[in-house]
Amino acid sequence: MISSIAELISDRIGTMPAGERRAAQTLIANYPLTGLKTVAEFSTAAGVSSPTILRFVARLGFQNYPEFQSALQDELAAQLQSPASRALDPSSPSGAVSPMLEATLDNMRETFRHLSDKQLADIAARLAERRGKTFLIGGRFTDPLARYMAAHLALIQPEVYHLAGQESIWRDRLIDMGKRDVLVIFDIRRYQESLIRFAEKAHQRGVQIILFTDQWLSPIARFARHVIAGRTAVPSAWDSSAALFVVAETLIGAVTRQLEAAGAKRIRDLESLR
Amino acid sequence: MISSIAELISDRIGTMPAGERRAAQTLIANYPLTGLKTVAEFSTAAGVSSPTILRFVARLGFQNYPEFQSALQDELAAQLQSPASRALDPSSPSGAVSPMLEATLDNMRETFRHLSDKQLADIAARLAERRGKTFLIGGRFTDPLARYMAAHLALIQPEVYHLAGQESIWRDRLIDMGKRDVLVIFDIRRYQESLIRFAEKAHQRGVQIILFTDQWLSPIARFARHVIAGRTAVPSAWDSSAALFVVAETLIGAVTRQLEAAGAKRIRDLESLR
DNA sequence: GGAGCGCTGTATCTTATGTTACGTATTTTG
DNA sequence: CAAAATACGTAACATAAGATACAGCGCTCC
Numbered sequence: 001m002i003s004s005i006a007e008l009i010s011d012r013i014g015t016m017p018a019g020e021r022r023a024a025q026t027l028i029a030n031y032p033l034t035g036l037k038t039v040a041e042f043s044t045a046a047g048v049s050s051p052t053i054l055r056f057v058a059r060l061g062f063q064n065y066p067e068f069q070s071a072l073q074d075e076l077a078a079q080l081q082s083p084a085s086r087a088l089d090p091s092s093p094s095g096a097v098s099p100m101l102e103a104t105l106d107n108m109r110e111t112f113r114h115l116s117d118k119q120l121a122d123i124a125a126r127l128a129e130r131r132g133k134t135f136l137i138g139g140r141f142t143d144p145l146a147r148y149m150a151a152h153l154a155l156i157q158p159e160v161y162h163l164a165g166q167e168s169i170w171r172d173r174l175i176d177m178g179k180r181d182v183l184v185i186f187d188i189r190r191y192q193e194s195l196i197r198f199a200e201k202a203h204q205r206g207v208q209i210i211l212f213t214d215q216w217l218s219p220i221a222r223f224a225r226h227v228i229a230g231r232t233a234v235p236s237a238w239d240s241s242a243a244l245f246v247v248a249e250t251l252i253g254a255v256t257r258q259l260e261a262a263g264a265k266r267i268r269d270l271e272s273l274r
Numbered sequence: 275m276i277s278s279i280a281e282l283i284s285d286r287i288g289t290m291p292a293g294e295r296r297a298a299q300t301l302i303a304n305y306p307l308t309g310l311k312t313v314a315e316f317s318t319a320a321g322v323s324s325p326t327i328l329r330f331v332a333r334l335g336f337q338n339y340p341e342f343q344s345a346l347q348d349e350l351a352a353q354l355q356s357p358a359s360r361a362l363d364p365s366s367p368s369g370a371v372s373p374m375l376e377a378t379l380d381n382m383r384e385t386f387r388h389l390s391d392k393q394l395a396d397i398a399a400r401l402a403e404r405r406g407k408t409f410l411i412g413g414r415f416t417d418p419l420a421r422y423m424a425a426h427l428a429l430i431q432p433e434v435y436h437l438a439g440q441e442s443i444w445r446d447r448l449i450d451m452g453k454r455d456v457l458v459i460f461d462i463r464r465y466q467e468s469l470i471r472f473a474e475k476a477h478q479r480g481v482q483i484i485l486f487t488d489q490w491l492s493p494i495a496r497f498a499r500h501v502i503a504g505r506t507a508v509p510s511a512w513d514s515s516a517a518l519f520v521v522a523e524t525l526i527g528a529v530t531r532q533l534e535a536a537g538a539k540r541i542r543d544l545e546s547l548r
Numbered sequence: 549g550g551a552g553c554g555c556t557g558t559a560t561c562t563t564a565t566g567t568t569a570c571g572t573a574t575t576t577t578g
Numbered sequence: 579c580a581a582a583a584t585a586c587g588t589a590a591c592a593t594a595a596g597a598t599a600c601a602g603c604g605c606t607c608c
Contacts, residue, residue, distance in 0.1 A: 006388065006390075007390065010392055010393050011392065013393070014392070014396060015487075017554080017555055017556085018555080019555070019557095020555095021499075022495065022496065024447075024490060025491070025501040028388050029353070029490070029491050029501070030354075030355075030503075033347060033350065037345060037347070038595065038596085039595075039596060039597095040594090040595075040596090047493075047495075047496050048554070048556080048557090049557050049558080049596095050461040050557090050596080050597090051556075051557070051558090051597085051598085052555090052556065052557080054596075054597070054598095055410060055555090055556090057290075064596075065595090065597085066596085073307055073310060073311070076302065076307065078348075080307070081304075081320070083492050088600080091377050095448050099507070100512070100523075100524050101332055101383075101386050101520065103523070104382070104523070104529070105379055105382065105383075108375065108378070108379065109379075112372060112375050117372075117528035117548070126411060130415075140424065140425065141422065141425050143425075144419065144421040144422035144425065145418065145422075148515070151418065152415065152512060153481060157296060162331060165531075188375050195577090201543070204322070208357070215543050226492035234523075234526035234527070235527075236523070236526075236531075237531070237534070238426060238526060238530065241422070241519075241522050241523075242516065242519055242523055244376065245516055245519050246378050246516050248480075248509075249374070249378070249516055250374050250375065251510070252512060253374055253508070253510035253511065253512060255573095256510070256511045256512065257510075259510070273456075287572070290587055291584080291586085292585085292586095293585070293586060293587095294585095312564085312565065312566085313564090313567090314564090314565075322586080322587090323586070323587045323588080324565095324566080324567090324587090325567085325568085325587070326585090326586065326587080328566075328567070329566095329585090338566075339565090339566060340566080340594095341565085484588075
C-alpha cells in the first residue's frame with residue numbers, strides 16, 4: 001500500500017538510474033518543497049538537467065509535471081489540515097527501524113528525566129569557567145563522543161585536549177593535570193580497566209572528573225564530581241550511546257551560551273573570523 | 275510587526291475593494307495552498323478574474339506573482355522544518371527543561387520520516403556484503419561519527435578502515451580503492467572542500483559512496499549512491515549531529531543483524547571470544 | 549576488447565502562464 | 579441626479595515554463 005509520493009519514491013529509488021536518483025534524493029531531503037518549484041529550479045538543486053527531472057516524474061507514473069505538482073499539493077493540503085498526524089503518526093509503516101528509533105527516543109526522555117536543569121547548568125558552568133585545562137577521553141566505543149565534544153569545546157575556549165592513542169601516551173599526560181583541571185570521561189559497559197585506573201590517578205591528583213556512563217554506572221563514578229547516567233538499552237546487538245551524545249550536545253550548547261553571556265572575547269573573535 | 279503573509283493580508287483586507295477581498299478570503303480559507311496554484315486556478319477559486327488576483331498580490335507589496343509564490347514557499351518551508359505542532363503537547367509539562375532536547379527529538383522523527391525501511395535495508399545490505407573494503411571519513415565535527423561507526427563495523431567484519439589524520443594521508447589511500455569498495459562520508463555544513471575533492475576522486479575510481487549529510491545536501495550528493503539527509507537545526511550556536519548519529523547506530527544494528535542472519539562465521543567467533 | 553544498449557545533456561519547440569491595455573460597469577461625490 | 583473616479587473583466591501580448599528530438603557518452607555484457 002503506497003499512500004504518499006515519498007513512499008512511492010523510496011519504493012522505486014532502487015530501480016532508478018543515477019541522475020534520477022539524485023533528483024529523488026534532493027526531493028526527499030526537503031520534501032515536498034523542491035517539488036513545488038519549477039522544473040528548472042528543481043534540476044539545478046539536484047545538479048541534473050531538466051529532462052532528467054521530467055523523466056523522473058514520468059517514472060513515478062505522472063503524465064506531466066503539473067500533474068505531479070498537483071499531487072504534491074493535495075498531499076500537503078491533507079497534511080496541513082490535520083496537524084495532529086505530525087506528532088505521532090499511528091499509521092506509520094513501523095517496520096524494522098521503528099523499534100530502534102522508539103527505544104532511542106525513550107532512552108533520551110528517560111535520561112533527561114533524571115537530569116535536572118540545575119545539574120546540567122552546574123556542569124556547564126564548571127566547563128565554562130576557565131581556571132584550568134579540560135581533558136576528554138573515552139572508551140572503545142565512546143571515544144568518538146569525547147572527540148566530538150572536544151572538537152567543539154576546543155573552538156570556544158583554549159586548553160581543551162582530547163586524549164588519544166595508546167594508553168601509555170595519555171597516562172603520561174597525568175603530570176599536566178592538577179586540581180584546577182577538569183577531566184571528562186566517557187565509559188559505558190563493558191567498563192575499561194585502563195580508564196578506571198586512569199580516572200583513579202587523576203582523582204588522586206585532585207582533578208575534577210565529569211563522567212558520562214550508562215545507568216549501571218561505571219566504577220569511575222566513585223571518583224567523579226559529576227555523573228551523567230544515560231540509558232543505553234536498544235533492541236540491537238549493541239548498546240546505544242545516542243542519549244549520551246545528546247547530553248553532550250546539550251552541554252556544548254550550554255557552555256557556549258554561558259561564555260557568550262559572559263561576553264567572552266574569544267567568542268566574538270570567533271564570530272568575526274567566520 | 276508582520277511576519278507572515280497571512281498577517282499582512284488580514285492587516286490590509288479592510289482597505290481592499292470587493293473583488294480583491296474575495297481573493298484574500300479564498301486564500302486565507304485554505305492557506306497557503308491556493309496561493310501556490312496558478313493565477314487562473316486562483317481566480318476561478320475566488321470567482322474573480324485573473325487581473326484581480328494580480329492586483330491583489332500587487333497591493334500586498336509584491337512585484338509580481340512568482341515573487342508572491344516564492345514568499346509563500348519560504349514561509350511554508352520554515353513551518354515544515356520546525357514543527358510548531360508541539361504547541362499543545364500534553365506529555366511534556368516540564369517546560370524549560372530543554373528546548374534543545376525537544377528539537378533533537380523532532381529532528382530524529384523528521385529524519386526517519388524521510389527515510390524508508392527499504393532504503394536503510396538497502397544501505398545495510400551494501401555494507402554487509404563483503405565484496406570489497408569499507409572506508410569511513412568525516413568532516414571537522416562529524417569525523418567522530420565516522421569513527422564511531424568504524425569502531426563497530428570493524429568488529430563484525432574485516433577490512434573496515436577509518437581515514438584519519440591529514441588530508442595528504444587519506445588522499446593517498448585512494449589507490450587502494452576500487453569499484454568493489456564502499457566509502458562512507460559524513461559531511462554537513464559548512465561542507466569541506468577537501469572532502470568534496472576526495473569524494474569526487476573516489477567516485478571516479480568507481481567507489482560507491484554512502485553520504486550522511488544535512489537536509490541541504492552536501493555537494494557530495496552528486497557522487498553518492500546513497501544519501502541520508504538528517505535534520506540538524508537546534509536552538510544552539512551549533513548544528514546537531516544527533517539525528518545522523520542515531521541513523522548510524524540504526525545502520526550498525528541492521529548490518530549486524532544481516533550478518534547474523536547470514537550465519538557469518540566471524541559473528542560466531544566473536545561471540546565465543548567474549 | 550568490441551558491440552550494443554541505456555542514460556544524460558544540449559538545443560529546439562510548443563504550450564500555457566503571467567502580464568498589460570483598454571473598454572465597460574459600478575460606485576461615489578458634488 | 580449627473581459626472582467623475584474607481585474597480586473589474588475581456589482580450590491580446592510577451593515571456594517563461596514544460597516538453598521533445600537528437601546526439602554523445604559511458605556502461606554492461608558478450
